Amino acid sequence: MKKIEESIFKFLMVSSLVLLIMALLSITIAVFVKGYNALSLKMIFTTPKGGYYLGKEGGILNAILGSIIIALSATILSFIYSFFIVFYINVYRYSKSNFSKSVRFLLDLLWGIPSIVYGAFGFAIMLIFKIPASMIAGIITLSFVILPIMARTMDETLRMIPFELKQVGFSLGATRLEISYKIMLRQSLPGILTAILLSFGRGLGDAASVLMTCSFSDSLPTSLLKPVATLPLSVFFQLSTPFKEVQERGYASAFVLTFLMLFVSLIARLCTKSLSKNVVK
């Protein structure tokens, strides 16, 4: 009886794993196959010329650069807020205190809010202050979308740090600040990198928050105050045209987006290895 139980569960586990790998492979392959014809270096290194969405010359460099700049800036911005929040609740307050628990609950709530709501909220504020759709508005809005992801992921790694490590810091006469950045930060570096990576990935792929706050543009991102293109929106615009060749470009753009994510993950994994050298287990 126990043996049957064991094999049923083993079967379920393996088949879920197969499902996961199939999903990943089929998405990548489908996008690649459908976009293969349009995929070229020219597409990656030029901007849309007149009539691009009708099938004329051009590429998606504007969206690639726009997405990278926006996602990167938003990640940096939200890392700064998260750093202060997370170290406050884990070093300056008791990690298990009601205060810290409430902050975590708050972040979980924020995590659950769809990004279109952040976009709408950002848009409403922009209307009040008469700020036009611009890169800076997109960066700030997106930084709030990824803040809960960043903060909660960082928080989880800091929470895992043994209490004794803090004790050692205090007993050597370190201040809370010194404990934060000289001990806790070093110990949690691999976890923090994961947090940054997750947030960057989310930022790169998020369409709803930038749709309402930084609009779209066919030219290269040059100013914080002007509208800017992003990859997910570029994919959307190309796929929603009735022309087959433009749709192919859409799939090619989607492939670029996927590839970008894969590339960042790989780099991050390589970094994690060297960062965990000194981590105390």
Place this chain on the structure above:
Amino acid sequence: MGAKCPIEVNNLKVSYKKEEILKDMNLTIPEKGITVILGPSGCGKSTLLKCFNRIIELEEDVKVEGEIFVDKEDILHPKTDLIALRKKMGLLLQKPQVLPMSIYDNVAFGAKLHKKMKKNELDELVERELKKVNLWDEVKERLNSSAQSLSIGQQQRLCLARGLAVEPEIILGDEPTSALDPLSAEIIEKLFLSLKENYTIILVTHILRQAKRLADYVAFIYLGEVVECGKKEEFFNNPKDERTKRYLSGIIAG
């Protein structure tokens, strides 16, 4: 070095979430030498030790009352300079806890917090402190590798060196050998014996034989109270309290 006056504990009460852990404790710890705080698990030994450098306050819902005089100053006074106090006391935990950095940086860490030091001064300091704990010869070739790569016994010696590098006067040991293998434990015990000329050492343990080997003075704690204290010979040969006799004969188990 070494505290100039005995450490006096007066009417110390510690409670954790309304549960009394230390009940009205009175104790005098002589300067220099090793004072062993002996008692079964859960009697409040570690709590007492953590009051000396006020690490106890890091835990939530802890209430500490009473007075502890170190160098004639009440360290439980709210205005105590905690950093100066903790610099004066080196703490060695039960399980060696190295910092997430290289061997070299582990030793230099505490010292660098308190004083700006040049590279060559730091080099000297690291070598001197590692020699004090007989670790230098084992690690001098790999000072830049992770402290995590050392064996657990070496890690405990590294922790001791890290504590000594801050130039404390008092060493607090919270069962510092209980996680170690017998050989490493013996090395640590010998180190304590060699350090007792220069430091006031307060060592918490529940191992009777260890107390017999190391102690100059013994304080026996049971259920949050000091039952008996005195010089080693007197304590072991001629215990006065009934509970001490029972502990020494193994009736109260550790």
